[in-house]
Structure formats: structure tokens, C-alpha cells
Amino acid sequence: MITSDREIIRVRDVMKEDFDMVDGRITVMDALRTMKHVETKSLIVDKRNDDDEYGMVLISDIAKKVLAKDRSPERINVYEIMAKPLLPVDPDMDIRYCARYFDTFGLSRAPVIEHRKIIGIISYTDMVLKGLVHF
Numbered sequence: 001m002i003t004s005d006r007e008i009i010r011v012r013d014v015m016k017e018d019f020d021m022v023d024g025r026i027t028v029m030d031a032l033r034t035m036k037h038v039e040t041k042s043l044i045v046d047k048r049n050d051d052d053e054y055g056m057v058l059i060s061d062i063a064k065k066v067l068a069k070d071r072s073p074e075r076i077n078v079y080e081i082m083a084k085p086l087l088p089v090d091p092d093m094d095i096r097y098c099a100r101y102f103d104t105f106g107l108s109r110a111p112v113i114e115h116r117k118i119i120g121i122i123s124y125t126d127m128v129l130k131g132l133v134h135f
Contacts, residue, residue, distance in 0.1 A: 008094050009094065009095045009131045010091065010092050010093065010094065010095070011089055011090065011091050011092070011093045011094075011095060011098050011112055011120075011122050012091035012092065012112065012119075012120070013095075013130075013131070014095060014122065014126045014127060014130035014131045015091070015112045015119075015120035015121060015122040015126060016037075016040060016120055016121050016122070016123075016126060017119065017120045018036075018037045018040070019037060019040055019042070019044055019118070019120065019121045020034065020035045020036055020037055020040065020042075020043050020044065021043070021044045021045075021046050021118075022034060022043050022044070022045060022046065022078055023045070023046055023078070024045045024046070024048070024055060024077065024078045024079035024082060025077055025078070025079065026077065026078055027073060027074055027075065027076060027077055027078070028057075028062055028066055028073040028074075028076045028077070028078060028081065029073040029074045031043055031057070031078050032062070032073065040121060041058060041059045041060075041109070041123075042056055042057065042058050042059065042109055042121060043056065043057045043078070044056055044111060044118055044121070045057065045078055045079065045082045045084065053084055053085035053086065054084070054085070054086055054111060054113075054118060055078075055079070055082035055083060055084035055085075055086065056082060056083050056084070056086055056109075056111065057078055057081055057082045057083070058083075058108070058109070061081050061082070061083070062081065065080075065081040066081065086110065086111050087101075087105055087107060087110055088110060088111055088112070088113035089101065089110045089111070089112050089113070089122050090112075090113075090114075091112050091114050091119060091120070095127045095131045098122060098127060099124070099127055102124060108123060108124060109121055109122065109123035109124075110122055110123075
């Protein structure tokens with residue numbers, strides 16, 4: 001058996017803890033106006049109730065589904081363009097497996113969920129720049 005002495009870097013070590021959460025019923029324009037963390041490139045859409053699931057809208061979704069189609073961001077609700085349900089990532093997952101998970105399912109970023117609550121967002125950028133360069 002081959003063992004590795006490489007330190008395991010976990011998702012929780014490199015994820016972004018700051019993210020924007022919006023209500024799915026607001027307009028795309030209102031969602032953009034409320035963004036506090038513009039560098040995140042995504043918005044989490046909150047659950048309507050405990051039996052619901054989180055959603056996500058990427059800035060690229062807004063570009064493709066609103067801007068490119070010449071639709072009015074003042075007339076489109078977030079729920080119309082969001083992805084839902086989301087594929088979550090466990091905060092204790094090794095970032096090597098997280099990168100494989102992203103590749104397998106075609107993800108660029110995902111919510112980090114613990115006890116059915118979002119505690120952060122992870123992206124390829126976080127895994128590479130924070131996980132490989134700074135450790």
C-alpha cells in the first residue's frame with residue numbers, strides 16, 4: 001500500500017464564506033443591485049421553506065439568459081433563470097475529490113452545505129489558487 005505524506009486540504013479550508021443570498025421572486029436587476037460580494041460571480045437563491053432546496057444563478061446565466069436574449073432584467077425574476085436543485089459539496093471533502101466531482105458533473109462552482117445550510121461556496125479558482133498555491 002502506498003501512502004502519501006501530502007497534507008489533505010479540505011473544502012472548508014479554501015471555500016468562500018461570503019456569498020450573496022437572494023429571494024427567487026425578486027427581479028434580476030434587484031438581485032444585482034443587492035449584491036455585496038461581486039467577486040463571487042454567483043447568487044444563492046434561498047429556500048422558500050424547510051422542504052425546499054437552494055438554487056443558484058451565475059453571472060454567466062444572467063449574460064446568456066437575459067442580456068444575450070435582450071430580455072429586461074427588470075421583468076425577469078431570479079427563479080426563471082436559476083439552477084435548482086444544486087449539487088452540494090461537503091465541507092470536509094478533499095479538494096482533489098472536489099475537483100473530480102466538478103469535472104464529473106460539469107460544475108464551475110457549488111454550495112458547501114453542512115446540516116442542510118449553506119456555509120460557503122467553492123469554485124475551481126478557490127481550489128487551485130488557495131489550495132495549491134498557498135499551502
